[in-house]
Amino acid sequence: MLHPKLQRVIRLNYYHLLSYGLMATTLRFPRPNTIKIKRQVSHGYLLYSVVIIGILLIEIPLMIPSNIFDGYMKSSFLLQKSFIVTLGLRVLTILGNYFTVWRYRKDIINFYMDFFRIWSTHREMVIRLVGLKSVKRLQLYLGKLLWRNLCVIYGGGFCSFIVQYQLLSNVTEESFTLLLARFSHIILFIVAKIGIYLTLSLLNHQFDIVQLSLKALSKQQTIPKAKDLHNISRMQRDSFNLAQRLFRIYDIANATVFLNMFAASVNIYYHAVQFSNKSIKSTGWGLAFGNALIIFNVWNSAILMNMLDRVITSCNDIGQLLRLFTELKLTHEFKMELELFANRLKCQRLVYKICGCVKLDKSACLSYIGSVLCYVIIMMQFDLREKTQRIERHNYLSHLDRRH
Structure with missing residues (x-):
């Protein structure tokens, strides 16, 4: 039982993941409000995912133009290095996501099976307590x-594609192939984030249902039942337990996505600095789409951090709702x-740490943005130093020419 609009967006997200071979198995939609999961994945789909990852890896060399050091990156050592680092992180993202799908395929299937099993088991109770509306x-x-989230992700991807097209010095067959290869990797990055959004939304649904059930139980006119x-x-x-399993399964994949997001944000902001000081020439349309790209990048990062924090908070705040029963007339049972439930909640605190190191919550979003700006400032300082040394070298050579 799903709302038609929720089912449509889940189906759209599913087709995104399916097209890039990032599904552990396939789904079926036999009736308007039902979803069924196949326990076994077909060998044809496994072969399809292998072909997809092969194409993505083959495109990596195509993304390096022959005149990489003759274009707008010619005078910036940092732009050249950031381009190489970005390519390396894209390879890491590809390997991390497909390794997760292949290595933990059975765990992912069991995760979705358990999610629908839990919902179908308690569905009648939830509807009776909370109400269908x-x-x-x-x-x-x-x-x-x-x-x-889909609109924000695709808005950022479209602006990124336009800005990269603007950065092409001249449109040739080689440069157009390069642009298409980059676009396919942008779509992969979009699909990976769609998968994160989808799984976080499922967890959010479960914890919100628990909160609604507790509130409805405390407002009953009769004595609540044990x-x-x-x-x-x-x-x-x-x-x-589902949330803990999900964080464990997708730990490597999520770590590569967050690393890619961090590097992309630093690269975007540093390019914005280069555009603003006229180091990179651009048209009015290029500046407009560049500013839009910055807005979508910040918005997308805030959405992801907020969704993750919402899941963690909705889980950890359930214990606070047990106070609603303190003034009610309750049976001994x-x-x-209630005491057993409260004691267990004290020992269960949902925390998500990337690879067991970096804790992700709402405050991590501010730290993330601060770290990005800090790296951009450091790169600007190196860039300024490089330009100063170049000017001093030019003045010194000019002085020697005049003496001779």
Whole structure:
């Protein structure tokens, strides 16, 4: 049972992942509001994913133009190095995502199977407590968030494509092939982030349903039943385990995506500095799309961090809702179940750390933006030093010519 708008956006995200071979298995939509998962993936689809990764890796050399040091990067050592680092991180992103899908294929299938099993098990209880309209309203909200995320991601990708087209000194067959290769990698990066958004939305759905169920149970006119609280506790426990499994499975893939996002942000802002000081020539349209690219980049980073923080917060704040039952008339059995639920929540705190090192939450978004700006300032200082040395060298050679 899914809201039609949520199912449509899930289906669209699914086709994105399917087209790039990033699905562990295939889905079926037999009826308007149902989704079925195949436990086994076809050998043809596995072969298709191998072909896709082969094409993406073959495109890497095509993305390096023969005149790489003769274009707009000729006078900037940092632009040349950042281009090489960006290519290396793209290779790392490709390998990280496809390694995750191939290595943890059974775990990913079991994750989606368990998600739908948990929802189907507790669906009748949730509808009885919360009401069908409230569930549909939540699903409609999540569907709108996914649609908005798609628009922001594709807006940033389109602006990136236009800016890279503007940076071409002359449009030739080689440069057009290079641009198409870069565009295919931009789409891969978009699809990888779509997968992150989709899985985070599923977890967000589960924890929000738990919160709505607890609020509805506390507002009942009759004495709340211990069995309902027990079922809600089970749903929260299973959802918490799903979140931990998801973070563990996609740890490497997410780490490569975040690294790519960081490098891309530094590269975008440094190019913006070069455009502003006229080191790179551009037209009015190029500046307009460049400014739009900066806005979409910041917006996209904030959306991703906010979605991740929302999942973690909605999970960890469930314990606060148990205070709603303190002033109610409760049975002894309900009090015992409530105490067990509260004790377990004290020991279960959802935390996500990339490779066990960097903790990701809302404050990490500000640290992320601050680190990007710090790296851009450092690159600007190196660039200024390089230009100063170039001017001093030119003046010194001119002075020697005049003496001779």
